[in-house]
Amino acid sequence: MTHLFSYQAADRSGKIQTGTRSGESKADVIRELKAEGLFIIKIHEKIDHTRIIGKKVKKTELMAFTRQLAGLLGSGLQIDQAISLVATILGKTRLAQIAFDLKKMVQEGASFSQALERYEAVFGRFYVTLVKAGEKIGLLPEVLKRLSTSLEEEHELKSELTNSLIYPVLVTLVSAIATFVMIRVVVPSFAQLFARSGQELPRITRLVLVLSDILPYLSLFIIMGVVGFIFWYCSGLQSTKAKRVWDQFQLAIPVVGSIRLRLSIARFAQMLSLLLRSGVQLVEGMAILQGVLDNLVLSELLHEAELEVRKGGSLARCFGRQAQWPALVKQMVMIGEEAGNLDEMLAHLAHFYEQETRSELKNLMALLGPVLILILTGLVFLIIVAILFPIINVPLLD
Numbered sequence: 001m002t003h004l005f006s007y008q009a010a011d012r013s014g015k016i017q018t019g020t021r022s023g024e025s026k027a028d029v030i031r032e033l034k035a036e037g038l039f040i041i042k043i044h045e046k047i048d049h050t051r052i053i054g055k056k057v058k059k060t061e062l063m064a065f066t067r068q069l070a071g072l073l074g075s076g077l078q079i080d081q082a083i084s085l086v087a088t089i090l091g092k093t094r095l096a097q098i099a100f101d102l103k104k105m106v107q108e109g110a111s112f113s114q115a116l117e118r119y120e121a122v123f124g125r126f127y128v129t130l131v132k133a134g135e136k137i138g139l140l141p142e143v144l145k146r147l148s149t150s151l152e153e154e155h156e157l158k159s160e161l162t163n164s165l166i167y168p169v170l171v172t173l174v175s176a177i178a179t180f181v182m183i184r185v186v187v188p189s190f191a192q193l194f195a196r197s198g199q200e201l202p203r204i205t206r207l208v209l210v211l212s213d214i215l216p217y218l219s220l221f222i223i224m225g226v227v228g229f230i231f232w233y234c235s236g237l238q239s240t241k242a243k244r245v246w247d248q249f250q251l252a253i254p255v256v257g258s259i260r261l262r263l264s265i266a267r268f269a270q271m272l273s274l275l276l277r278s279g280v281q282l283v284e285g286m287a288i289l290q291g292v293l294d295n296l297v298l299s300e301l302l303h304e305a306e307l308e309v310r311k312g313g314s315l316a317r318c319f320g321r322q323a324q325w326p327a328l329v330k331q332m333v334m335i336g337e338e339a340g341n342l343d344e345m346l347a348h349l350a351h352f353y354e355q356e357t358r359s360e361l362k363n364l365m366a367l368l369g370p371v372l373i374l375i376l377t378g379l380v381f382l383i384i385v386a387i388l389f390p391i392i393n394v395p396l397l398d
Contacts, residue, residue: 005029005045006108009038016041019109057122061095063151070144079140080106098122111135126271126292133278143278150274154267157354161263164365168372175376180215182383187212190387201390208386247296251324255364259357264295265329266353268302273346282342283309297324315342328352 005026008018017038023029030040065086072082080103087099098119105115113132116123127147134143191209194201201209232242251257268289275285286306290299305318316334319325329349336345 005043007033007043008041009033009043010041011039012037020105020114021110057093057095057098059151059155061090061093062123063148063155065090065095065099066144066151067148070141070148073141073144079112083112095122112140124292125288126275129280129284129288130274130278133275133280137279139278146274146277150270153270153354157263157266157358160358161361164361168365168368171369171372171376175372175379178376179379179383180219182380183208183212183215187383187387190391194390197390199390202386204382205386205389208383244296244300251295251297259360259364260295261324261326262353262357262360264293264298265326266350266357268293268298269329269346269353270350273343273350276343276346282315286315301325 005023006018006020007029008016010016021029021032023032026043026045030043033040033043068086068089069082072085073079077085083099083103083106087096087103090096090099102112102115102119105118106112113128113135116128116131120128130143130147131140134140137143187208191212194205194209250260253260271289271292272285275288276282280288283306286302286309290302290306293299293302301322301324304322305315308318309315314337316330316337319330319333332345332349333342336342339345
């Protein structure tokens, strides 16, 4: 992990210099400074303020920071002035505090990417690498603008996914509560009446009565199962093996797995396209994305492909041997490599899968709502029928 050090040193003429320098360790930085002919007076590691203000910032804050910074740099402002202005605009937020510290590090001599490396836990490796690439090719405002667009598109897609799930979740919740109340409150009140009548009850009525008796125990098992799953998800997924099993399971779920795969492919294609357009080499971009993708199965496929590309192989050929990639991905990558415009093909691929996922989700949600309502209506109808069957036989209840 890269650390940031603040130093004070003197050159051969005795002139004092101060600044910051990033490195794997203090010894590495001292060695580097001595190689430049500097004599170290003092050096210390800068405090990691992410421990104080938290490692997470809101996605909307990060989007605003990137968009505004790109605009200010594009208008000709110096990086430290631009960061200071953006920090002021952000107000009393976590990211504003980080931005002021970034400005201080830049004013002390660090590059913007070196300052960001100190906050890699906040910005992510993908973000830091893009900024470094933008600085290297002298197009930091353009790279930040592309990054801002990418972050906004990703946020928009996630918002659509979340909003599309609200209605089905509410319907499911109402269905569960209504069914529980009918079975635990309504049915038992009729059970005593049926018991006094002494009549033989229809099979459907007996089934509902049994369900009413065992529902408390069944509910307990369900709650224990949910709590156990949450515990396993939070702690067990720290294990690579457990995460792989979980990711494979998600991809295997009908419909949901297909949507999950398309979203992951869209994110991978968009990010790799952005890295390539910003001057990052293919193998370096693939190595970065392995730590960014939220699906371990795809990350491992990328790792295999990266190793082959490092040996001089073709990305398309490696993808062709991996069954998990859809045929369209293999074809687009092959065309992009052959034509020398892989970044453009990946951008088209990302756009296609995003649009396809949006369309599929829209159709699925339009169908899911009525289906859930139909199921709820069916359950309530069955319970009512189970209660009415014995009641209709009035003579036996007298």
